[in-house]
Amino acid sequence: MSDRAVPDLRAAGPAPPSSRASWAPGAAAVAIAAIVYALWQPSLQRTIGYVLVGRWLFAGALFLGAAWCTLQVRHPLWRTRLFAAVNVAALALFYDPATSPRWPLALIAGTLAMLAVHYVVLRQFGRRPTWHAWIAFGSPIAALVAVRYLPFVLAAAGGTPADLPLGAIFVGLSYMAFRLSYLVLEVRNGTVPMPRPSEYIAFAMFVPTFMIGPISRYHSHWQSLTAGVAPPLPMPLLRILVGTVKYFVLGNIVNQTAFRGLLLDGHPHPPVDLVVAAVSYHLYLYCNFSGICDVAIGAAALLGIRVDENFRHPLAARNPQEYWTRWHITLSTYMRDVVFSPLTKALVSRWGRADHAVAVSIAVVFVLLGIWHGAGAHYAVYGMLQAVGVVTTHYFTLWLKGRGRDAWRRWHESRWIEAAAITTTFLYTSATLFVFANDFATMRVMLAAIGR
Numbered sequence: 001m002s003d004r005a006v007p008d009l010r011a012a013g014p015a016p017p018s019s020r021a022s023w024a025p026g027a028a029a030v031a032i033a034a035i036v037y038a039l040w041q042p043s044l045q046r047t048i049g050y051v052l053v054g055r056w057l058f059a060g061a062l063f064l065g066a067a068w069c070t071l072q073v074r075h076p077l078w079r080t081r082l083f084a085a086v087n088v089a090a091l092a093l094f095y096d097p098a099t100s101p102r103w104p105l106a107l108i109a110g111t112l113a114m115l116a117v118h119y120v121v122l123r124q125f126g127r128r129p130t131w132h133a134w135i136a137f138g139s140p141i142a143a144l145v146a147v148r149y150l151p152f153v154l155a156a157a158g159g160t161p162a163d164l165p166l167g168a169i170f171v172g173l174s175y176m177a178f179r180l181s182y183l184v185l186e187v188r189n190g191t192v193p194m195p196r197p198s199e200y201i202a203f204a205m206f207v208p209t210f211m212i213g214p215i216s217r218y219h220s221h222w223q224s225l226t227a228g229v230a231p232p233l234p235m236p237l238l239r240i241l242v243g244t245v246k247y248f249v250l251g252n253i254v255n256q257t258a259f260r261g262l263l264l265d266g267h268p269h270p271p272v273d274l275v276v277a278a279v280s281y282h283l284y285l286y287c288n289f290s291g292i293c294d295v296a297i298g299a300a301a302l303l304g305i306r307v308d309e310n311f312r313h314p315l316a317a318r319n320p321q322e323y324w325t326r327w328h329i330t331l332s333t334y335m336r337d338v339v340f341s342p343l344t345k346a347l348v349s350r351w352g353r354a355d356h357a358v359a360v361s362i363a364v365v366f367v368l369l370g371i372w373h374g375a376g377a378h379y380a381v382y383g384m385l386q387a388v389g390v391v392t393t394h395y396f397t398l399w400l401k402g403r404g405r406d407a408w409r410r411w412h413e414s415r416w417i418e419a420a421a422i423t424t425t426f427l428y429t430s431a432t433l434f435v436f437a438n439d440f441a442t443m444r445v446m447l448a449a450i451g452r
Contacts, residue, residue: 059093060299063207066090067303071225077198080225084202088112091207111173111205114143118180119200126187127194137184140177147173148375174372175213176204178334183218185337192219206305208296212289214310215330224305236301243294251287254280259437263446271450274434275427281437282430286315289328318421320389321397323429335365359394363387373436378443382436389428 063086070082092104118139125132183203186192195203195218203221255261258281262273290311300307314327324332340361347357363384370383400408411417438446 056094059090060207062093063087063090064299064302067207071303077196080196080198080202084198084205087202087205087207087210091205091210094207094211111176112201114140115180115201115204118143119197122184122187122200123194126184129188133184133188137181140180144173144177172211175215176210178215178331179209179218180204181338182215182334186218192222195222206300208299209307212292212296213330214293214296214308215334216306216308220306220308227304233302236298239294239298239301243291243296243298246287246291246294248291251284251291254287255284256280258284259434259442259446263449264442267449269449274446274450275430277446278430278434279427281433282426285433286311315426316422317425318418319393319396319425320386320428321393323425324386324390331369335369339368340365355395355398359391362390362394366390376439378435378439382432385432385435389432 066086067083067090070079070086073079073082088108091108118136121136121139125136127133183192183195187194199222203218206221209216257276259277262277262280263269293310297307297309308330310329312326312329314323317323317326343364344354344357344361347360348354351357366383366387367380368383369386370379370381373379373382400411434443
């Protein structure tokens with residue numbers, strides 16, 4: 001579909017997200033901060049600690065200042081070019097200062113090379129209504145599989161240092177691959193125009209969402225830059241504060257009694273400790289993940305860029321199916337649009353029945369979700385356990401609807417049933433996270449400590 005299918009407002013250029021006041025003082029402050037940051041080389045030989053956290057916070061503030069300045073440039077083409085350059089350069093600021101500088105540069109160069117290949121494929125095949133568009137869709141996913149599940153790809157490039165945060169790199173590549181593959185569908189369906197190279201790079205390497213999501217759509221990113229309206233300053237700052245407290249304070253507190261903090265101390269434990277550890281890990285995961293998403297959404301909002309929400313009170317879900325409409329919403333939406341909907345449609349056309357087709361599609365989606373989290377077999381088992389919960393909910397819903405409208409109404413209006421359903425869903429999800437959080441060897445050690 002042609003770009004003409006979507007109103008392209010880029011010729012006039014998006015209005016900067018703040019007033020047209022002179023931004024020279026801001027640019028000067030950013031330049032001074034950059035010099036201070038470059039000269040700050042603490043003696044740090046570990047990947048955690050207050051010094052490193054302070055360095056990350058300084059890097060985040062430096063990025064936001066530089067990005068804000070670039071968005072004040074009046075020329076639309078130069079604005080997007082400078083904004084893309086700031087995002088690329090800022091990623092190097094978040095690596096451990098104890099790591100050799102060549103690794104951040106090599107990783108960023110490799111990422112840019114992958115993006116260049118995908119952009120060429122996107123422009124070549126992305127707007128075709130034929131199967132060729134799936135080449136563009138699959139290329140970032142193929143790159144993710146190559147890097148994440150074929151370690152010799154990195155080894156062939158000269159190996160990796162022990163202190164390089166490969167886990168964060170893989171997660172960042174996962175989210176970027178999903179965003180870029182979804183971009184192909186947006187371009188193919190005509191919901192957004194074909195991005196320019198600078199717009200593409202700025203979206204793909206947008207710092208707030210690069211490492212840990214959310215899997216925000218290009219449509220949201222593009223519309224925000226086009227509208228150029230930033231929310232009142234207290235709102236994004238409050239979001240960042242809430243996320244910071246979740247991530248650094250509440251998450252660390254409940255993590256003390258999670259699986260590794262409680263059950264790997266070398267002492268025997270009663271069975272109730274396993275329940276405490278599972279619930280604590282669930283709360284830790286929520287505080288950790290939703291907290292960093294709050295920070296990302298708030299930081300992007302400071303620049304006037306809307307990022308899709310990723311959590312909506314998941315701990316209050318009544319069943320596993322509802323849970324996944326509230327937890328990691330952008331990933332659930334992606335899997336619904338890319339896997340569940342087309343697979344269900346194909347199965348229904350083949351079998352003529354929707355009930356079992358939906359169940360099979362659910363199982364496929366959650367096994368893929370489990371595998372996406374990591375290469376270990378325990379991740380696939382976790383996906384299967386989630387599939388059991390959601391498929392059970394699916395068939396129970398069909399059964400309940402078959403009992404009539406009154407039964408459906410009584411079930412959803414009862415406060416006692418609601419409380420029991422929320423508690424059961426929370427505990428079931430917590431139990432499945434035992435498999436998610438630990439490999440099989442670690443699970444055996446923990447289970448051996450129970451009841452000794």
